[in-house]
Amino acid sequence: MNAGLGTEAVVDRVSQLLHDRIGLRPELSLRGRLRRCIRDDAAARKQDLDAYLDTLLDGDNALQGLLNRVTVQETAFFRHPEHFELLMRDLLAPRDGPLTIWSAGCANGQEAFSLAMLLEELDVDGSVIATDVSTDALLRTEAARYTERELGGLSPERRERHLTPDGGSWLVNRNLRARVRTLRYNLIDPIPTQIRGGQVIFCRNVLIYLSPEHAEAFLARVADAMPAASLFLGAAESIWQLSDRFETVRAGDTFSYRLRPAVVTSGQPTGAGGVATARPAARTRQAASTQYQQTNTGRSLEAEVPVGAFTVGLTSTLESDDDVASALLLSRAGQQASAAGNAQGAVVAFRKCVYLTPSDPLAHLHLGLALETAGDHRYAQRAYAAARHALAQVDPAQVDLAAEGYTTSDLLQLLDAKQHGSRRANSDRQVLTS
Ligand SMILES: C[S@@+](CC[C@H](N)C(=O)[O-])C[C@H]1O[C@@H](n2cnc3c(N)ncnc32)[C@H](O)[C@@H]1O
Structure with a gap:
């Protein structure tokens, strides 16, 4: 008392x-x-x-x-628009299965609905889990109703497409509401199971309210529970004094965070939270290439695909040396996972590779092969199509240099066979299930 x-x-x-x-x-x-x-x-x-x-x-x-x-519910539709532009890269990448985006500290829901708009506009199979510790904020998100003043950040086209005027305010359309689920979650608690499968985390302008030890513990839980997720923080939030397990993924003036590349051994992740992290040493493309070729003793995914030819020499100047070095580590992890029969591990590693070096046709090709091995023929086909597209942008002389004796025409033949094979497998499956 x-x-x-x-x-x-x-x-x-x-x-x-x-x-x-x-x-x-x-x-x-x-x-x-x-x-x-x-x-x-x-x-x-x-x-x-x-x-x-x-x-x-x-x-x-x-x-x-x-x-x-x-709690402070300050937010807006498409707040920090550059984050949404960066996210589009993730959304456009082929993936196996639906995408889950976590809006952590969703406030009144504008962030979650902005994310749902992107999913809708890009026709991505995915949903958003909006969490907050404020039950008022969650009720506002569930109501999905906003005043004219709260629509700041929305273009007239988006307002027209995704909201309907209703009794002096605006109601988010049903199809978008169906993509957003709410959940009360306090950032200092263990990450709930339904969130753990998420691939993207928007946790913006929330950590600034937390004490450093709580923010640090939260980031450690994210790193352990969601090692493959992309993490977006607010513009004023810095991760560096709180965790050294993440690295930046840059695009123009903005960036997100990812766990440092995982080193997968014998198909099993190792280290804290199941993942051993390694800071990619800065090195030149040529040095990275040499190291990869020397250490690539694992069985290749398929005998006919050039091994050790990943990324190096085929990537455009848009991709930084750091990205290429990270992609190289990941491609090794993918090869090792594949050699150990860990098809899903290989898919994850090669998908990250594609993300880091999207102009490399061989990265897409290996992702396609990994997806095929994992039984995902539909997305394998998309990866092969992406490989073909990337190959069309590359100077054939470069392919000769980088692809260990494979020419552009060899690779195209291989892609023809693969795409034909994938289509056949798909139609076989349709016949079986009809
Ligand atoms: C400023 S808003 C950020 C909204 C949105 N993420 C954005 O950037 O526009 C901060 C949100 O974090 C929530 N929050 C604060 N502490 C939290 C905690 N410990 N767990 C979960 N949410 C929390 C608040 O309720 C509030 O909705």
Whole structure:
């Protein structure tokens, strides 16, 4: 029972409670807001501050009410538009199965619906899980209703396509609402199972509210539970003092984060959280090529495909040396996974390779082969088509140099055979299932 504590002592106790329960940074700049929220919430409950503190310490209902007041729901449609442009690269890459995007700290839902708009516009099979610790924020997201003022960031075309005017506000269309699920999740808790399968994480402008130890622990959980995911943080948030397990994936002036390339041995991931991470050493393309060819002792995916020819020499100047070096590590991991019969591991590694060096036809080709081995003929075919497209952009003389004796025409023949094979497998399956 608290009595006669005085306002500042109550604010201290509540600040500590919020730090412990949602990781809130006990910062001076947030203290004024906290004091106001405490006063308002206590007044709404018709309690003095001491009684209010007792209620808060006693039960979760009162705490949730305060969380709904304290948390900041500032957001907008397509906030930091460059992140959405970068995400499109991920969305356009072939993948096996539906995509799950996590909007962590979704506020009133504009971020989640912006993501759903991209999925819809690009006709991607995928959905968004919108989580927040504020139940008010989740209710707003579920309502999917916005005032004119809250539509900032939406182009007239998008507004026209995805929302409908309804009683003085705008309602997000049903098809988009169907792509977004909400879930109450506190970032300091273990990552829920339904989120773990996600491939993209938007956790923007949330970590700034957390104390460094909570933000650090959250990033460690993400790295362990979702090693293949792309992570987007807010423009003012930096990961570097919190975790060295991620690296940047740059595109123009913006970037996302990925776990540093995994070293897969004997088909089994190793190290913390199942993945051993390695910082790719900066090296030239030629040095990377030599190292790859010397260490490539694993069985190739298919005897007829050039091994060790990955990326090097075929990538455009758009791809940085760091990306090429990382792709090289991944291609080795893919080869090893494949040699160990770990088809899914190979798919993951080669998919990352394609992501890093999208202009390399051999990267697409190996992804196609891995997908085929994993039984995903539909996406294998897309990868072969991407390989063909990338091959058309490459100078044939470069192919001769990089592809260990294979010419452009050899590769095209191989792709013809593969694409024909994939189509046949698809139609065989259709006959079997009809
Ligand atoms: C400023 S908004 C960011 C909204 C959106 N991500 C964006 O960038 O536009 C911060 C959100 O983080 C949520 N939040 C703060 N602490 C949290 C925690 N510990 N767990 C989950 N969500 C939290 C708040 O409720 C709020 O909705």
